[in-house]
Every structure is written in C-alpha cells, then in structure tokens.
Amino acid sequence: MKNYLYNISGGSPRSLWPSAIAAILDGIAKIIPAALLVDLFNTIYVSFAHPEIGLNTNRMWVVCLILFAWLLVEYAAYASLYDKTYLAAYSLSATGRLKLAEHIRHLSLGFFGKRDPGDLTNLILSDYGQVEHTISHNVPQLISAVVLPIMALTGLIWLDFRMALVMFIAVPLGVLLLWLTDTIQARLSENHVQAKNEAASRLQEYLTGIREIKAHNMSGKRFERLRLSFDRLKQASIRLEAIMGPMIMGAMLLTRSGMTLMIWTGSYLLVGGSLSLPVFLLFLLVGTKIFEPLTIVLMNYGEMRYSAYSAQRIMDVQQEQTMEGSADVTAAHPSIIFDQVTFGYEAQTPVLSGVSFTIKPKTITALVGASGSGKSTVTRLIARFWDIQAGTIYIGDQSIRTIAPEKLLQHISIVFQDVYLFQDTIGNNIRIGKMDATQAEIEAAAKRACCHDFISGLPQGYNTPVGEGGSTLSGGEKQRISIARALLKNASIILLDEATASLDPENEAAVQQAINALVADKTVILIAHRLKTIQNADNIIVLDQGRLVEEGTHDKLLNGQGIYSRLWHLQQQAEGWQVKT
Numbered sequence: 001m002k003n004y005l006y007n008i009s010g011g012s013p014r015s016l017w018p019s020a021i022a023a024i025l026d027g028i029a030k031i032i033p034a035a036l037l038v039d040l041f042n043t044i045y046v047s048f049a050h051p052e053i054g055l056n057t058n059r060m061w062v063v064c065l066i067l068f069a070w071l072l073v074e075y076a077a078y079a080s081l082y083d084k085t086y087l088a089a090y091s092l093s094a095t096g097r098l099k100l101a102e103h104i105r106h107l108s109l110g111f112f113g114k115r116d117p118g119d120l121t122n123l124i125l126s127d128y129g130q131v132e133h134t135i136s137h138n139v140p141q142l143i144s145a146v147v148l149p150i151m152a153l154t155g156l157i158w159l160d161f162r163m164a165l166v167m168f169i170a171v172p173l174g175v176l177l178l179w180l181t182d183t184i185q186a187r188l189s190e191n192h193v194q195a196k197n198e199a200a201s202r203l204q205e206y207l208t209g210i211r212e213i214k215a216h217n218m219s220g221k222r223f224e225r226l227r228l229s230f231d232r233l234k235q236a237s238i239r240l241e242a243i244m245g246p247m248i249m250g251a252m253l254l255t256r257s258g259m260t261l262m263i264w265t266g267s268y269l270l271v272g273g274s275l276s277l278p279v280f281l282l283f284l285l286v287g288t289k290i291f292e293p294l295t296i297v298l299m300n301y302g303e304m305r306y307s308a309y310s311a312q313r314i315m316d317v318q319q320e321q322t323m324e325g326s327a328d329v330t331a332a333h334p335s336i337i338f339d340q341v342t343f344g345y346e347a348q349t350p351v352l353s354g355v356s357f358t359i360k361p362k363t364i365t366a367l368v369g370a371s372g373s374g375k376s377t378v379t380r381l382i383a384r385f386w387d388i389q390a391g392t393i394y395i396g397d398q399s400i401r402t403i404a405p406e407k408l409l410q411h412i413s414i415v416f417q418d419v420y421l422f423q424d425t426i427g428n429n430i431r432i433g434k435m436d437a438t439q440a441e442i443e444a445a446a447k448r449a450c451c452h453d454f455i456s457g458l459p460q461g462y463n464t465p466v467g468e469g470g471s472t473l474s475g476g477e478k479q480r481i482s483i484a485r486a487l488l489k490n491a492s493i494i495l496l497d498e499a500t501a502s503l504d505p506e507n508e509a510a511v512q513q514a515i516n517a518l519v520a521d522k523t524v525i526l527i528a529h530r531l532k533t534i535q536n537a538d539n540i541i542v543l544d545q546g547r548l549v550e551e552g553t554h555d556k557l558l559n560g561q562g563i564y565s566r567l568w569h570l571q572q573q574a575e576g577w578q579v580k581t
C-alpha cells in the first residue's frame with residue numbers, strides 16, 4: 001500500500017495529506033445529518049406511540065437548526081476538500097512535470113536512444129494528467145470510502161451488532177475479488193498504456209516525417225503503421241473495459257448485497273420485536289450514505305490501477321541515474337586529452353577503440369575519416385553527451401567524469417551541421433548563447449556572424465518569428481544564426497561540424513567568414529568533410545573504424561601515403577567531376 005501511494009503521488013505521498021484530511025472531515029459531515037434525521041424521526045414516532053406525551057416541537061426546532069448549521073459546516077468541508085485536493089493535484093503535476101523535464105535534461109543522451117520522443121511526451125503530459133486526476137478525484141473518494149464505513153461500523157455495532165455484521169459482511173468479499181484479480185488488472189492497464197504510447201509515437205512519427213512521406217510517396221506504408229497502432233489501442237481499450245468491467249461490477253454487487261441482507265435481517269428482527277423502528281431507520285439511512293462512496297470507489301478502482309502504472313513509469317524515469325560530477329572546469333583555456341578511450345552507444349559494440357590524442361589550447365584540430373568512422377562521436381564525448389566505457393578524457397587536468405555536464409557545456413560552443421532553431425524570434429534564438437545579452441550584444445554577434453544584414457532586411461528584423469526547427473530560413477541563414485549564438489557565448493572550446501559543404505558559393509563564403517570570426521583564439525575541434533578547408537589546421541586526426549590511424553599536419557600526412565593522402569587525392573579528382581549531358 002505504501003508503495004502504491006508512493007507511486008500514485010508521483011513520489012510525494014505527503015502531498016496527499018491535505019486532501020486526506022479534507023476527505024475525513026467531509027466523511028464526518030456526511031454522517032451527522034443522518035443521525036439528526038433519525039432523532040427527528042424518533043421525536044415524531046414517540047408522539048404517535050405515546051400520544052399523552054405529545055409532539056416535542058422544541059426538540060424538532062433544535063434539530064432543524066442544527067441541520068441547517070450543519071449544512072454550512074458541510075459546505076465548508078466541501079470547499080476545503082475541493083480547495084485542498086485540486087491544489088495538491090495541480091501543484092503536484094505542475095512541479096512534477098517541470099522536475100521531470102529538468103531531470104531528463106541531466107540524463108545521458110543514451111537514455112533518449114532507448115526511449116521514443118512520443119513516449120516521453122506522453123509520460124510528461126498524459127501520465128502526469130492521470131496521476132493528477134487520481135489525486136483530485138480517486139484519493140479523496142477512497143479515503144471517505146474507508147473512513148465513513150469504519151466510523152459507521154463503530155457506531156452501529158454499539159447500537160445493534162447483528163445488523164452491523166450483516167451490513168458489512170460482504171465488503172471483505174468484494175475487496176477479496178479485486179485483490180485476487182489485481183494481477184490481471186495490472187497487466188490490462190499496462191497493455192493499454194503501452195498501446196496508447198505506441199499510437200502517440202506513431203502519430204508523432206507520421207506528422208514529423210510528413211515531408212519525407214510525401215517526397216517518397218510512402219503514405220500507404222507509414223499510414224499502415226499508424227493504422228495498426230490505432231487498431232492495437234482499440235483492442236487494448238476493449239479488452240480493458242470488457243474484462244475489468246465485470247470484475248468491478250462483481251465486486252460492487254458483492255459489496256452492495258450487504259444492504260439487501262441488512263434490510264432483510266432488519267425486517268425479520270423488527271417483526272420479531274428485537275429491533276426498534278428508529279434503530280432500523282438509522283441503519284437504512286447510514287447504509288445508503290456508506291454504500292454510495294464505497295460503490296464509487298470500486299468503480300474508480302480500475303482508474304487507480306491504471307494511475308499506479310502511470311506513476312510507476314514516471315518513477316522509473318525519475319530514478320534513471322543522472323551523470324555524476326559536480327566540479328567546474330578550472331582552466332580558462334583547457335587542453336583536451338583522450339587517453340585510451342573506448343566507447344560504444346551499445347556497450348558491446350565499440351564505436352571508438354583505444355583512441356588517444358592531445359588537443360592543445362587555442363589550436364585547430366581537424367577530425368577526418370570515412371562516414372561512420374567516429375568523428376561526430378569524438379565531439380559528442382568532448383561535450384559529455386555520453387560517458388565512455390574505458391579510458392579517460394581529461395579537460396585540462398580534470399577527468400571529464402568529475403565535471404558537472406552543465407558546467408562543462410558553459411565552456412563549449414557547438415555548431416552542428418543541422419541547426420535547430422526554436423519557435424521564437426530570431427533575436428531570442430541568438431540570445432540562447434547568453435541569456436542576459438543586450439540587444440546591442442546580439443546585433444554585434446550577428447554582425448560578426450555575417451547575418452545582421454539579412455536579419456535587418458526582414459520586415460520585423462530581430463523580432464521576426466522563426467518556424468519550429470527554423471523551417472522558414474535557408475540552410476546558410478540558419479548556420480550563421482547558430483554561429484552568432486556561439487559567438488555570443490564566447491566559450492573557450494568550439495566544436496564545429498563542417499557546415500559549408502551543402503551551401504551555395506555565396507552562402508559558403510558568408511558562413512566561412514562567420515566561422516573565422518568564431519574560432520579566433522579558441523580551441524577548435526572541427527569535423528572536416530572537405531580536406532581543402534583544413535590544410536592550415538594545427539593537427540589532423542584520421543579515424544578509421546573507430547581507431548586513430550594517423551595524426552599530424554596536412555603536409556606530414558600527405559607525405560605519409562596513408563588514408564589521409566588517399567582521401568586527399570580522391571577529393572582532388574572529384575573537384576574536376578561534372579555531370580555529363
């Protein structure tokens with residue numbers, strides 16, 4: 001139960017206390033009017049049974065006044081219940097969602113390889129919504145369903161233990177039925193959540209990939225995957241309702257049968273003379289009050305089971321180990337050393353094997369090699385997007401594992417080949433490099449990155465909104481904006497994925513000029529696809545199938561007659577190629 005509550009509250013069971021107390025107060029508030037009604041009935045009954053005494057109108061007035069006052073108390077209890085439970089639920093899910101998003105940011109990128117983005121979106125939105133609903137609706141109902149019968153049972157046993165016994169005899173049977181079928185319910189809930197996530201992921205894939213789907217005329221195949229996932233969701237939903245419905249209805253019937261048994265026993269005892277009419281009436285009144293929440297909670301049981309699985313999914317992500325290390329980079333311009341580094345995205349398939357090299361501060365190092373040789377992987381490891389399996393990476397004289405990832409990234413600017421721009425203004429997209437940058441600083445960076453002119457030419461200038469991913473700008477424009485970002489950040493290490501290869505000559509010249517401004521006086525690690533751009537690099541590292549095979553300056557490597565020399569000559573020949581007509 002402790003575990004269940006822990007899960008259902010998304011790891012903060014204390015947040016349930018306010019709604020629990022409010023629900024108990026509400027429970028008490030519900031019982032009192034029933035007792036007052038019985039007293040009222042008793043007063044009337046006595047005046048009929050003993051006409052010589054007459055009707056005690058004073059008592060009736062007092063009861064009516066108390067009933068009225070109690071209405072106000074009940075209103076206050078309800079208001080408090082609503083206030084506390086909704087506050088708890090919405091606060092929990094709002095802070096929980098943010099905490100989770102923050103936690104995810106601290107996880108190794110390897111985590112994202114294992115999880116579908118659609119699945120994570122669903123986790124943060126839908127699973128948290130489910131937990132929110134349980135806390136605001138199911139938990140108070142559960143508490144009043146438990147508190148009310150316990151309070152009533154205690155009072156009723158004292159009045160007539162025979163009647164109390166038959167009234168509650170079937171409740172444990174209903175609970176037992178749910179307990180026995182718990183595993184089936186857990187599995188059905190799990191299947192349904194998985195099917196829902198799968199459908200959300202397929203839908204996201206379909207919508208994000210719509211351009212490729214259209215371009216390659218794949219609508220039939222992709223649509224089929226989407227259709228199948230919706231089909232699976234339909235099956236899971238039907239199974240969930242069709243199997244869980246009868247179980248819950250069965251438990252409800254068993255529980256409610258106590259009421260019928262009590263009426264039957266009460267009538268029998270009343271006729272036999274061993275039960276007074278007011279006591280029987282009290283049982284009837286309390287019975288309707290008690291079985292109502294008990295029935296509701298059983299109906300909600302399936303939902304709570306479902307929530308427990310949602311909460312478990314949230315907890316699983318919360319428990320994912322974040323990367324260790326809390327130190328900051330101590331050197332202003334640190335060297336970067338790879339010492340026998342071995343790494344694989346999957347531990348058993350190494351992508352880099354025993355790689356060792358030293359990058360001196362304020363030098364330009366180019367990474368060269370065939371596609372898939374591990375160039376991007378080296379840059380990702382320098383940024384500590386992943387942790388390595390063997391060897392050590394040093395930033396200055398500190399092992400990278402001792403440095404907090406977010407502190408390390410304050411010292412690194414990355415210019416990717418495929419630039420991602422946020423759905424915001426151009427100015428704010430540049431400001432990402434330095435959140436407190438002034439407009440003048442942003443414009444200065446844009447000027448050095450050769451993008452000020454084209455931004456100023458736009459109708460709204462720096463306030464021009466950019467479509468998600470930067471869809472409204474050309475490749476070269478996006479590149480220069482991302483270089484302006486990096487210039488504004490002014491980090492000592494620059495990781496650069498050679499970005500000019502796919503640009504037209506005019507854009508290429510502008511981007512090249514922007515890069516020159518960026519790399520001045522910095523430690524630069526550059527992934528080079530075209531060797532002519534790196535002839536002046538201080539050091540060139542050649543990778544082949546995850547191993548460092550050559551290292552040195554352009555001239556040294558050209559004389560070595562190895563992979564670099566071969567690649568160089570191949571590219572020289574390619575320069576002369578042209579499409580024949």
Ligand SMILES: Nc1ncnc2c1ncn2[C@@H]1O[C@H](COP(=O)(O)OP(=O)(O)OP(=O)(O)O)[C@@H](O)[C@H]1O
Nearest residue numbers: 113345346351369370371372373374375376377378
């Ligand atoms: N996120 C990932 N998960 C699993 N494997 C990956 C991942 N990223 C890259 N790889 C694999 O690691 C190997 C090295 O990839 P990497 O991107 O470092 O090569 P690269 O030399 O930069 O290639 P390119 O020049 O084509 O960009 C490849 O076999 C690639 O398939």
